[in-house]
Amino acid sequence: MGIGEFGSGVAMEVTAFTAVSATLYYLASLHEPSDTCSGVYNCVISMLNDEEYHLRCMISFPIAILIYLASAVTAATMFPRKVAVRGSRPPIASFHNWSADINVSLLGLLSGTPMIQLFHVCNDKYGDASGMRLYKDPFQYGLIWAVAQIPIYLLMWDLTFYILHRWVLHHPLFYKLLHSGHHAFRPPTGWSGIAVGPLDVIFEGILPYTIPLFFGIPFHEYTVNAVNALLTFHACVLHSSCHAEYGNLSGFLGWLMISPIGHNMHHQYGLKNACNFAPIFKIWDRWLGTLNETEPFWWKTDRKQSSEIESSKGK
Known part of the structure; x- marks a missing residue:
């Protein structure tokens, strides 16, 4: 897949997302705001007429950008990687090439933030009628649940991501259309x-974030927000040249969690031989036969670059 094809994929996603958004806003303009929520369509239309929704979008978008920039700068500084911009590999940053890592990431945030806020505002406005049980008092269900909900949410988030990543984004019908652009990196x-487009972000960002909220389980809203902010940093580290293995810290942690080498291995492949679909835990890949614990072909180059950087620091 060449750079032009990647750019065309992003253009298709932007066009489709813009067309759907414009249609929804047009339909919303024909309806008055409603104080009831009956069905997904009516809830979405009502939210698009809600001033609070637009205010929260304006506040949360710059916050999301700051979280991404802080996460990416930290990961790229601690674990730098030199990349050769050739073939299908876009540049890391570019003012004129919108397929660059940074540009696509910002595009994903621009499209994903309004979608996330639909769920939060809907929960605040309609409560349990929204299908979610997000609450604001951190100790409403006791101290034990305040802590226990974090691993439970992470397991549900990760399983949702695995299912969508493996059977939707890597399905032959959808891979080139939605996900091949991310594998250009x-x-x-x-x-x-x-760095995912405005349609890919639905499957990699929005649905893993929100599907666990619809199982009748109460989750603290700000804990969910904090966990997903940390997952942004986790994603940036997973895509970096970090050579730290969790197994070096704990045998069980290494067995349980995917490390950057594992997700880098996922990026070595495209539609064929894909592996390591889950971004947090190894358990789903291990149990479903998609775990690959070898290293990608660029790992040796990374080690050489890291050694050269350390040597230059010592001089």
Whole structure:
């Protein structure tokens, strides 16, 4: 897949997202705001007429950008990687090439932030009628649940991501259309941690974030927000040249969690031989036969670059 094809894929996503958004806003203009929520369509239309929704979008978008920039700068600084911009690999940053790591990440945030806020404002406005049970008092269900909900949410988030990543984004019908652009970042960098287009972000960002909220389980809203902010940093590190293995810290942690080498290995492949679909835990890949614990072909180059950087620092 060449750079032009990648750019065309992004253009298709932007066009489709813009067309759907414009249609929804047009339909919303024909309806008055409603104080009831009956069905997904009516809820979405009502939210698009809600001033609070637009205010929260304006506040949350710059916050999301700051979280991404802080995460990417930290990951790219701590674990730098030199990439050769050739073949299908776009540049890391570019003013004129919108397929660059940073540009696609910002595009994903621009399209993803309004979608996330639909769920939060809907929960605040309609409560349990929204289908979610997000609450604001951190100890409403006790101290034990305040802590226990974090691993439970992470397991549900990760399983949702695995299912969508493996059986939707890597399905032959959808891979080239939605997900091949993200695999153009080969090798990936900290800057490409969340570099997905406005349709891909639905499957990699919005649905893993929100599907666990519809299982009747109460989750603290700000804890969910904080966990997903940390997952942004986690994504940036996963795509970097970080050579730290969790197994070096704990045998169980290494067995349980995917490390950057694992997700870099996922990026080595495209539609064929894909592996390591889950971004947090190894358990789903291990149980479903998609775990690959070898290293990508650029790992040796990374080690050489890291050694050269350390040597230059010592001089």
